[in-house]
Amino acid sequence: MRLICLPILLFAAGAIYAQQPSIASRLGYPDNARLLIIHADDLGMAHSENQASIIGLENSPVNSASIMVPCPWFPEIAAYARSNKQADLGLHLTLNSEWKHYKWGPVSSRDAVASLLNKQGYFYATVDSTVQKAKPGEVELELRNQVKKAYEAGIDVTHLDAHMRAALSTPEFIAAYMRVGKEFGLPLLLPRRVLEYDHPEINALFDENTVLMDGIHTVVPEDYRKGPEKYYDSLMKNLPPGLHSLQIHLAYDNDEMQAITVDHPDWGASWRQADFDYFTSDAFRQLLEAEDIILVTYRELRDKISRAE
């Protein structure tokens, strides 16, 4: 019986989602609006990252950001969140510790999430190792514990996303990530292509509260080396209609950030300083206005879609 019923259920889940009105219309915009979240990643990872991201949030079009709960500087950004309730701050759910000389581990008890950790008790440096070794149940436990710890720290969490996209790297991890989002009524950074996986666990989690991104954008090393401003300018000028998230990394090119990113120029200190300079520039603000791009926050998505009744 199950084998016969399953495809019908899956089809039904996908179909239900496809029949929903567009995100744009549900937020009150025309269907063909170009909606954008300009989103700073990696808050909590370093003091330099916290300080530059706060400046970005307060003084530039950057309008959302996410926090790495397991990281050493989490308490600094949690204190900021408590006293700046308007800030659109979510969680950059973290399953990796990628830098050479500066490390973190889980918020869960290590024994409970042993499959996520290397011999030193840190998260694996690479997503590949996590994919090979992590048990989905332990991924889900750690993701849930990061959310709980953020709430206990007094953060009004607006969304969840996935550091290094680790939580988006297998269907089982995606299902864990979606279950945690649903449990707390939070929108996720979730690409539309997850519909194509046609995976029963994932399909069963879709409903009218699910938010899918039409585009998730970030500058990659090849584009960065050609000049990140070219990539960003072109993205703004050619952004298609729909809901988009642009993932950026704001920090200062200082001693701390240079030491953290040592031997890793991609996403390194000068890269993050370049992002800071671009997104806090007058030129970027003017471009955004000229292109008639509508900035939306995860708080709107959370309150109007993820928590709609």
Place this chain on the structure above:
Amino acid sequence: MRLICLPILLFAAGAIYAQQPSIASRLGYPDNARLLIIHADDLGMAHSENQASIIGLENSPVNSASIMVPCPWFPEIAAYARSNKQADLGLHLTLNSEWKHYKWGPVSSRDAVASLLNKQGYFYATVDSTVQKAKPGEVELELRNQVKKAYEAGIDVTHLDAHMRAALSTPEFIAAYMRVGKEFGLPLLLPRRVLEYDHPEINALFDENTVLMDGIHTVVPEDYRKGPEKYYDSLMKNLPPGLHSLQIHLAYDNDEMQAITVDHPDWGASWRQADFDYFTSDAFRQLLEAEDIILVTYRELRDKISRAE
């Protein structure tokens, strides 16, 4: 029977220790020699601390230091230790996470050392909380796991000491600390006054391999405010004969260290910069030579006393 025997055993333990030749003579120096370890604390805690301490170890009379294994920058100083085998590096065994916005927790699985942790899963900020709440068995487990992790990282550990002296704050914690030291054949930062506790567990751990300090010195806020150089100059000029350890803290007064020590001027960023400036000065080197103070390392103490057969 036990009640009658115990005082006799304790007396014997104390007496055996008292009858040992002096540390100075066992290292080959006159009994009245003034022996000093100039010891940088808190390595691994911050990049700024690591960099300033390495400069101190390589270019000044500072001749020993200790590493905080649970801290975020542990991998950086462990890499240094692996490629600088001559450096006299021990472990600053850590039971507290004292700063406001920058935190760390245990190397053990949290469930196994729950009595050492606050609700956020970090070590308590104050030693008082640790004393009130920590179970000695969990203290011992965490101390042992820090030593194991340091060996696994390839550090030739020369000694153990106690961050914020937490491991020296109750007789039960001292016994745990001494057991871990004995297990790995390592000298400890252990003040002579522990003999006066006359505590059975402690007394039973003394033997001919035990190293006791005749003086443990550090500048405290009252002295620091009068000018740390006065305190240090006077200490050097008036150092009594015996084995002494001077605990100092080397770091730069930069963004990272200012943010870590925010709202905590004592042992803060400018304090650590002042230590760095004093101990790397020519004036200090000249004073040390004029006073005929003999610098000794924990490696000598480890190899000639703690591991003597």
